[in-house]
Amino acid sequence: MNDVVISQDQAFAAEVAHWLAENFPPSLAHKNPYPYINDAEVAAADPDYGVWLERIIAKGWGAPTWAVEYGGAGLTPAQDKILAREMAKIGAFNPNRSYGQMMLGPTLLEYANDEQKARFLPPIARGQVRWCQGFSEPGAGSDLASLQTRCVDDGDAWLVNGQKIWTSNAHQADWCFCLVRTDTSRKQGGISFLLIDMRSPGIEVRPIVLISGTRHFCEVFLTDVRVPKENLIGEINRGWEIAKRLLQYERDSLAGNRAELPGLAEVAKTYLGVDERGRIADPVLRQRLIGHAMRAEAYGQTFRRVQDESRGGGLSTAVSVLKNLGASVSQERAELVLDIVGNHGLGWAGDGFSEDEIEATRAWLHSRAYSIYGGSQEIQNNIIAKRVLGLPDMAGR
Amino acid sequence: MARLSEEQTMLRDAAADWVRECALVTEFRRLREIDDGTGYSTELYAAMAQMGWTGILVPERHGGSEFGCLGMGLVLEQLGRQLVASPLLDSAVAVVSALVLGGSESQQQRWLPRIASGEAAATLAVDEGTRHAPHAIATTAARTAQGWRLDGTKRPVSHAMAADLLVVAARMVAQDGTSAGTGLFLVDAAADGLHRTRLHEIEPRGAAIVEFDGVTLAPDDVLEGGDELLERVLDRARACAAMEMLGAAQQAFETTLEYLKVRTQFGQIIGAFQALQHRAAALYGELELTRSAVEAALQALDADAGDAPAKVSLAKALAGETFRNVVAEMIQLHGGIGMTEEHDAGLYFKRARTADANYGDAAFHRERYGALHGY
Numbered sequence: 001m002n003d004v005v006i007s008q009d010q011a012f013a014a015e016v017a018h019w020l021a022e023n024f025p026p027s028l029a030h031k032n033p034y035p036y037i038n039d040a041e042v043a044a045a046d047p048d049y050g051v052w053l054e055r056i057i058a059k060g061w062g063a064p065t066w067a068v069e070y071g072g073a074g075l076t077p078a079q080d081k082i083l084a085r086e087m088a089k090i091g092a093f094n095p096n097r098s099y100g101q102m103m104l105g106p107t108l109l110e111y112a113n114d115e116q117k118a119r120f121l122p123p124i125a126r127g128q129v130r131w132c133q134g135f136s137e138p139g140a141g142s143d144l145a146s147l148q149t150r151c152v153d154d155g156d157a158w159l160v161n162g163q164k165i166w167t168s169n170a171h172q173a174d175w176c177f178c179l180v181r182t183d184t185s186r187k188q189g190g191i192s193f194l195l196i197d198m199r200s201p202g203i204e205v206r207p208i209v210l211i212s213g214t215r216h217f218c219e220v221f222l223t224d225v226r227v228p229k230e231n232l233i234g235e236i237n238r239g240w241e242i243a244k245r246l247l248q249y250e251r252d253s254l255a256g257n258r259a260e261l262p263g264l265a266e267v268a269k270t271y272l273g274v275d276e277r278g279r280i281a282d283p284v285l286r287q288r289l290i291g292h293a294m295r296a297e298a299y300g301q302t303f304r305r306v307q308d309e310s311r312g313g314g315l316s317t318a319v320s321v322l323k324n325l326g327a328s329v330s331q332e333r334a335e336l337v338l339d340i341v342g343n344h345g346l347g348w349a350g351d352g353f354s355e356d357e358i359e360a361t362r363a364w365l366h367s368r369a370y371s372i373y374g375g376s377q378e379i380q381n382n383i384i385a386k387r388v389l390g391l392p393d394m395a396g397r
Numbered sequence: 398m399a400r401l402s403e404e405q406t407m408l409r410d411a412a413a414d415w416v417r418e419c420a421l422v423t424e425f426r427r428l429r430e431i432d433d434g435t436g437y438s439t440e441l442y443a444a445m446a447q448m449g450w451t452g453i454l455v456p457e458r459h460g461g462s463e464f465g466c467l468g469m470g471l472v473l474e475q476l477g478r479q480l481v482a483s484p485l486l487d488s489a490v491a492v493v494s495a496l497v498l499g500g501s502e503s504q505q506q507r508w509l510p511r512i513a514s515g516e517a518a519a520t521l522a523v524d525e526g527t528r529h530a531p532h533a534i535a536t537t538a539a540r541t542a543q544g545w546r547l548d549g550t551k552r553p554v555s556h557a558m559a560a561d562l563l564v565v566a567a568r569m570v571a572q573d574g575t576s577a578g579t580g581l582f583l584v585d586a587a588a589d590g591l592h593r594t595r596l597h598e599i600e601p602r603g604a605a606i607v608e609f610d611g612v613t614l615a616p617d618d619v620l621e622g623g624d625e626l627l628e629r630v631l632d633r634a635r636a637c638a639a640m641e642m643l644g645a646a647q648q649a650f651e652t653t654l655e656y657l658k659v660r661t662q663f664g665q666i667i668g669a670f671q672a673l674q675h676r677a678a679a680l681y682g683e684l685e686l687t688r689s690a691v692e693a694a695l696q697a698l699d700a701d702a703g704d705a706p707a708k709v710s711l712a713k714a715l716a717g718e719t720f721r722n723v724v725a726e727m728i729q730l731h732g733g734i735g736m737t738e739e740h741d742a743g744l745y746f747k748r749a750r751t752a753d754a755n756y757g758d759a760a761f762h763r764e765r766y767g768a769l770h771g772y
């Protein structure tokens with residue numbers, strides 16, 4: 001790297017730091033961004049979040065690497081990394097991260113035509129439209145390509161009939177990027193990628209209550225839904241390739257979800273007490289906590305190393321590896337927190353339990369989803385075996 | 398892989414080329430057959446010195462290149478892949494670090510050029526019993542009117558049989574009998590009262606029991622820095638050892654992966670079986686975690702970062718666990734052939750156990766990591 005590039009980077013870092021100091025609301029520092037990002041009601045309840053979203057969008061940093069004409073700021077991958085690093089320094093986050101911004105947007109940039117990009121990208125970059133992902137179906141989970149939601153040519157529009165499930169936040173979504181079957185004679189080769197307005201007649205959304213009490217996963221029923229012809233992305237029956245690409249972006253975003261969290265030593269000492277040498281009193285749990293802290297640190301190091309190696313551009317084959325490691329580290333943490341709080345981790349609501357305890361219990365219940373959503377642990381292992389390790393499949397390929 | 402400078406890339410590539418051309422695991426087998434107790438081939442070690450690897454941590458004014466711990470790690474990773482046996486870790490990492498971090502100008506002048514040129518080999522003597530316990534050393538160095546008197550027994554001391562110099566960790570006792578902490582002492586292997594007994598171990602590494610029976614040392618045979626110096630020296634050795642282990646583990650994994658792609662049973666390439674694919678994928682994930690931790694530790698040492706000790710323990714612990722895990726799977730996935738002396742799997746299996754124990758095993762470093770982080 002030459003001196004000119006380094007000094008330009010330094011200048012940009014200084015510009016970013018200055019802008020953040022003036023614009024990022026301190027009340028949001030080091031907060032977990034996901035409740036805001038995942039739930040429109042939580043976002044609407046915090047005026048500082050609204051201010052932050054408005055400011056970052058005006059700056060074009062809601063989708064920093066997208067072209068200015070699409071509502072971004074046209075940052076280079078290197079600048080994007082600098083922006084992320086400066087935000088991390090002060091505990092800031094991009095409030096415009098969403099399914100649209102993280103998954104659909106990058107996919108449209110690759111596969112959509114110019115009219116579609118001009119129509120769909122700017123509202124994503126400006127945080128004006130909430131998207132949901134219509135992929136899984138009751139009979140198509142890990143075997144996603146067996147999906148059956150039918151899409152037929154009805155003259156001036158597509159006619160869609162079927163059912164989607166595990167559609168996150170469909171009940172709050174304005175639009176859905178959806179996989180539909182346009183040819184029943186071929187499996188992967190009969191799938192198309194369609195954008196559907198959630199206000200279309202014939203769509204019914206029912207939230208699913210999970211073991212943690214959350215209800216942001218939904219069932220979506222589509223009955224004779226008419227979708228304009230121009231909402232099909234890419235070519236008909238070529239949607240599987242687009243879907244695989246989008247799933248890579250999804251794994252990428254999920255792997256990056258797990259920000260480094262504070263160690264559990266202090267909370268463990270509070271609940272368990274200390275021995276005569278000041279160590280966590282329960283020696284077995286202490287060893288497990290140490291083991292977890294080590295894996296968590298090594299995971300963080302791996303995440304940064306992968307980012308560094310990819311130089312901020314494109315997706316690496318390490319995405320599936322990171323997704324599995326990240327899920328296991330997070331699940332381990334959730335289990336350990338419950339082990340620490342013991343009987344106080346059995347509360348669901350009400351008196352007798354602190355807010356943190358209730359939250360820990362809900363987080364523990366929710367954590368089982370980490371190794372299922374975005375492609376289960378087993379599917380990721382299949383991908384690693386095939387694409388990273390080059391192992392053959394049963395047909396000898 | 399961390400992003401490397403051009404020089405670092407050249408260093409790594411040179412090591413990889415040399416290992417491929419001159420030091421495949423067949424050389425390691427030959428060494429086992431010769432079995433002369435030294436634990437290495439003087440010809441191969443001379444070649445390494447010729448390429449400057451013995452001087453990577455040595456200051457330029459003493460004949461080295463000052464390429465840093467990551468630079469040394471890059472070479473050791475390549476050597477580890479083919480189980481190349483040499484005193485590089487003990488001599489050019491541990492003892493060189495002791496001299497660089499705690500040696501006087503005259504001590505450095507006396508030993509560093511000879512170690513960097515490969516003319517002399519040296520080793521670090523710390524362990525005494527069944528465990529790596531640098532805070533519970535029994536060997537004593539008693540202050541006398543003339544200098545020091547060294548008494549005690551060290552075992553195992555790797556590459557001790559052929560060493561010219563031993564750097565010995567001993568508990569210092571002042572003339573009034575009070576304890577004065579741990580000191581690192583420069584002891585000539587030819588000193589009177591020093592006895593070496595060869596240890597026949599599963600891994601040929603020139604290990605010995607070294608007894609010090611009233612060995613007389615000069616007043617200035619001690620290095621400056623005490624317990625803190627010992628920790629810093631050990632951390633450099635541990636992180637470099639972890640990188641060598643990672644290289645060996647990586648090779649063991651790749652060899653196993655190749656076997657999964659050619660072995661046929663039930664009319665299938667066995668690598669097509671999902672049960673085996675998922676085990677391979679899990680190992681791959683562990684290797685990635687370990688690589689991140691090891692590289693971060695070496696970089697922290699080079700940057701003299703305050704959290705380097707914890708990062709080193711993380712790296713050494715993960716390297717020990719991953720290496721042992723990979724070689725156990727290597728034998729299992731090869732089946733019966735993996736149990737034979739003819740196959741290389743057993744060599745990697747023995748190396749893993751030995752390397753884990755060296756400079757503190759995974760359990761030691763877990764405990765140390767936990768203590769450093771307040772658990």
